[in-house]
Amino acid sequence: MSDQIATLGQLLDGAGTQWRAFDIGRHITKLDKKQFLAIEQAQVPYPYPLAGHAWLAIQFWDTKASKEPYVWFLKFPLDEQSMLVSASRDxxxxxxxxxLGTEITGEQADGKLDNNPxxxxxxxxxxxxxxxxxKVLLKQPASQYYEHAQLYFSGKVGFDNWQSVALQGIADFALRLDSDTNLSNLQKAWPHLPVEVLQPLSAMLEHVEIPTSMSKLxxxxxxxxxxxxxxxxxxxALRSISKGQAQGLCAQLVDTVLSSPAGQDSDVLLTIAGRCxxxxxxxxxxHVFMDNCAHHQQIDELFPSIFADLVAIPTIRPHLLGLLRKENRSETLARAIGRLFS
Structure with a gap:
């Protein structure tokens, strides 16, 4: 039977399921089925590689049953050109x-893939x-924690009372900014949020195409x-703005940060590489970004690790390789590039 299956798409179709694929490495991004097929057939490189892998969520459901969808979280290696290593997928x-045979949904499927590499x-x-x-895509109600998160961001329970706000509630709130008064409440609340809320909230907003008004803020x-x-x-701020509708404002923020003293901080540089x-x-x-990485003093491996991360991204790779041959580089950047090949 496996001889007839050349792609995961065929496997899922053959099992009679409806399915959709997401990249979940950097941002959670739905992959078009045609694009996913081209990736599977190694016709195009994987668009969002992270640490040499494709990080996927495959959501599927039995068309005959109305139960909750199943999800596979899968990690497949990529080659040097960021093409899917098809042997791993096979x-x-x-x-x-x-x-599982072709019965990939239902009770008999539970736990069967727990030890899958x-x-x-x-x-x-x-x-x-x-x-x-x-839940937003399936037009399902948010979790039980959503209403309390809404209450928190409206300021009615006090911004210091963050311990009672569940992580899932923060996620539901961030993914539903276009509902109720969520966006205006968030904009009013933002300057008052403690770091304990700001960090998980920004980890949610990095998956959201936030509106221009939020990006300006x-x-x-x-x-x-x-x-x-x-x-x-x-x-x-960098994480929250990274997938926003106003990419020009995101670019403006990255430029402002890179030209500031914070532009050589390791956390800031890693956030820009990973999210922006x-x-x-x-x-x-x-060029400016890699120069900042080269001038970073505290972590020796920062420059080579960021270089390796970015050179795998198909849309960045040619520009980064072009930087290797560029003549008007600072001595610090030239030395850092030289060490990559020593």
Whole structure:
């Protein structure tokens, strides 16, 4: 039977399921089925590699049953050109068929793939954000924690009383900014939020195409944080704005941060590489960014690790390789590049 299965899409179709695929490595991004098929057939590189892998969530459900959808969280290796290593995908498909046959939904499927080497469990933030996004897509009600989160962000329970706000509630709130008065409440609340809320909230907003008004607020907020040398607030702003509708404002914020003293902080640099990576498709900004990485003093491995991370992203790779041949580089950047090949 496995001879007839060339892709995960075929496996899922053959089992009679409806399905959709998401990248969940950097941002949670729904992958178009045509795009996913092209990735599976190694016709195009994986668009969002992270640590040499494709990080996927495959959500599927039995068309005959109306139960909750099933989700596989899968991690597949990529080659040097960021193409999917099809042998790993084939191995996974074979293991599924051996364990489950074509009955991949229902009670008999529960727990059968727990020890599968390609299955992983996302961290708590990613899991909460994914659950919230799926409920929005399926037009299902949010979790039981949502209403209390709404109450918290409205300021009615006091911003210091954050201990009672569940992570899933924060995720549901962030993924439903277009509901009720959530957006206006968040904008009023933002300057008053303690770091214990700001950090998980920004880990949710990085998956949301926030509206322009919120991005404007974040640019102003980050400027104050730069003046105060508050790197925690700067990274929260960068994460929150990274997938926003106003990518020009995101670019503006990245430029402002890179030209400030905070622009050589390791957490800030790693946030830009991991979340605001689309802004690094601009060759001049990429040059400034890599120069900042080269000038970072505290962590020896920061430059090579960020280089390895970014060179795998297909839209950045040619510009980064172009930087290797660029003549007007600082001596510090030239030395850092030289060490990559020594």
């Amino acid at each position: 191995h996974f498909a074979d293991m599924v068929i051996q364990a 390609y299955v992983f469990t996302p961290n708590a933030n990613k899991l909460a954000a994914f659950n919230a996004q799926v 974040l640019v102003d907020y980050a400027q104050t944080a730069i003046n105060n040398s508050d790197t925690v607030a700067i990274t929260a 990576f689309k802004q690094l498709e601009n060759p001049e900004r990429l």
